[in-house]
Amino acid sequence: MSNIRDITTLSDLLNTSPSPHEKSPRSSNDVSDSPTPESTNVKELLEAQSEKLRVTTQRDGLLAKRATLKEEIEALRIRAGRLLRQQKQSNAQKQLEQALERNDHRNNTIQSPSLPETVEDDASEIIRKLNVLPSEDWNERLVYIRKLCPYMTLKTATTTTVENVRIIHYTVAAQVEQEKLFLLEVEVKVSSLNDSVVSIVLPNRETQLLPISLISQSYCTILINNYIPNKKLNLLMYSFNSLAEMVHTRMISFLKIKEDYPDLISQSKSNTITRTTNVLELEVKKDDEIHIIRLHWDLVLNEYVTGEVESDIRLHVGMNNDENTRDATKLFVSLVKEMTVHSALRVFLKTSLGYNNS
Numbered sequence: 001m002s003n004i005r006d007i008t009t010l011s012d013l014l015n016t017s018p019s020p021h022e023k024s025p026r027s028s029n030d031v032s033d034s035p036t037p038e039s040t041n042v043k044e045l046l047e048a049q050s051e052k053l054r055v056t057t058q059r060d061g062l063l064a065k066r067a068t069l070k071e072e073i074e075a076l077r078i079r080a081g082r083l084l085r086q087q088k089q090s091n092a093q094k095q096l097e098q099a100l101e102r103n104d105h106r107n108n109t110i111q112s113p114s115l116p117e118t119v120e121d122d123a124s125e126i127i128r129k130l131n132v133l134p135s136e137d138w139n140e141r142l143v144y145i146r147k148l149c150p151y152m153t154l155k156t157a158t159t160t161t162v163e164n165v166r167i168i169h170y171t172v173a174a175q176v177e178q179e180k181l182f183l184l185e186v187e188v189k190v191s192s193l194n195d196s197v198v199s200i201v202l203p204n205r206e207t208q209l210l211p212i213s214l215i216s217q218s219y220c221t222i223l224i225n226n227y228i229p230n231k232k233l234n235l236l237m238y239s240f241n242s243l244a245e246m247v248h249t250r251m252i253s254f255l256k257i258k259e260d261y262p263d264l265i266s267q268s269k270s271n272t273i274t275r276t277t278n279v280l281e282l283e284v285k286k287d288d289e290i291h292i293i294r295l296h297w298d299l300v301l302n303e304y305v306t307g308e309v310e311s312d313i314r315l316h317v318g319m320n321n322d323e324n325t326r327d328a329t330k331l332f333v334s335l336v337k338e339m340t341v342h343s344a345l346r347v348f349l350k351t352s353l354g355y356n357n358s
Contacts, residue, residue, distance in 0.1 A: 085306065099132040151175070151244035152237075155183070164192045172237070174244030181247055181275045182212050184240060188233060197231040212243075214276045216299040219243055219309060226304055239307035246299050246309045247275050254280055254297075256342045260357055261349075264293075283320075284353050290320035291353055295345065313341065315348070328352070 135141050142154065157170035168188045174181040185208060189198040202208055205224075213220045219239065227236040254273045257280060258265055264282040282293040296314040303310070315332040318325035328348070335344035349355040 089306075103130075103132045149237075149241040151248055152241040161192065165198060166190045166192050172240060174240065174247065181244060182215065184208060184212070186236070197233055200228050200231055200233060200236065202228065211276075215247060216243060216301060216309065219299070219301040222301050222304045227307075235304075235307040239301060239309060242307060242309040243299065243301070246311065250297055250299065250311075251275065251277070253341045257282075257295075257345060260342070260346070264355075282349075284349065284355050286353050286355070292318045292320060292325075293345075293349070294318070294325070295341075297341070317352075 145152075145154070151174055153173045153175045155171040155173050157168065159169075160167045166189070168190065169186075170188075171183060171185045173183045185203055187201040187203060189201075190196070191198050209220045209223070223236065223239070226232065227239070251273055254277060258273060261282060264284060265280075278297050278299075280295045280297075282295075284291045284293060294316045296312075296316075298312040299309055300312045301307070301309050313333055313336060314327075314329045316325040317328050332344060332348055335347055338344075339347070346357075349357075
């Protein structure tokens, strides 16, 4: 059996010494085998480098794992939001179907011809109060519509009937505090036999949609290619109110920015805020240089299934007389998710350009 030890590391090599069982004659010319200061420093340096390499490798692994987890969390968040919307729609549809079934059952039972006249009168009163079908009282229905759709007003409505087809002609307006934002004239044909929508027509469509297309081109595209040919009257009206609400929100935000930063509003641009205004430009002076802040706020209809109009916000920063701009959209949008556009711009100006209007 050999008494020679295995040498696996440089430290083992430095620490190698004769086995206590091995004896060899010494002479006066033998060099002392005790470790020298130089070998000790080399050993400590190698151990420190090994530890540094291990920690660096561990850190890189943790950073990569963190990035992967953040991507997975974001993907799950988007998926959860989509599934939640689908579940809400499914639950609402099921509740409506169940309510209609219960109402039909009560109606068939209470309106039985064998019931006494007084019971029939009471039953009719109950049906009138508990009926889940659309009310026949149009004045009451308009009151609830105004509460659910505060930015939409029904201006005129006429009804005619031709060969079992009821033709409803009405004009709906996007209105805020007596100010008309835009109008939409609609003609709906409804079958008198089963109350189904036969067709939806926009008289003078090109003329009507021109001012609306200046506000949101994507809304007009989905209106023409989806809602009207597929007779989706509910989505047509809901998306109209959603667009009116977003136009109102954008106008209010731009007006607040204009009021808070009157000296920063670019004089080269129009200072009038209208329903079609989607760009706001500010000039901030810093270090004898003028920074141009361009806030783009478009309104888009991407969720055609729900009819929800959304904001498409972009922010660019450039220098005066310089065509090169820096895209600050990602930073600005992250602020908008936590606060309003007006507040997000205030934080951006203060933190990025050191401007504070207070």
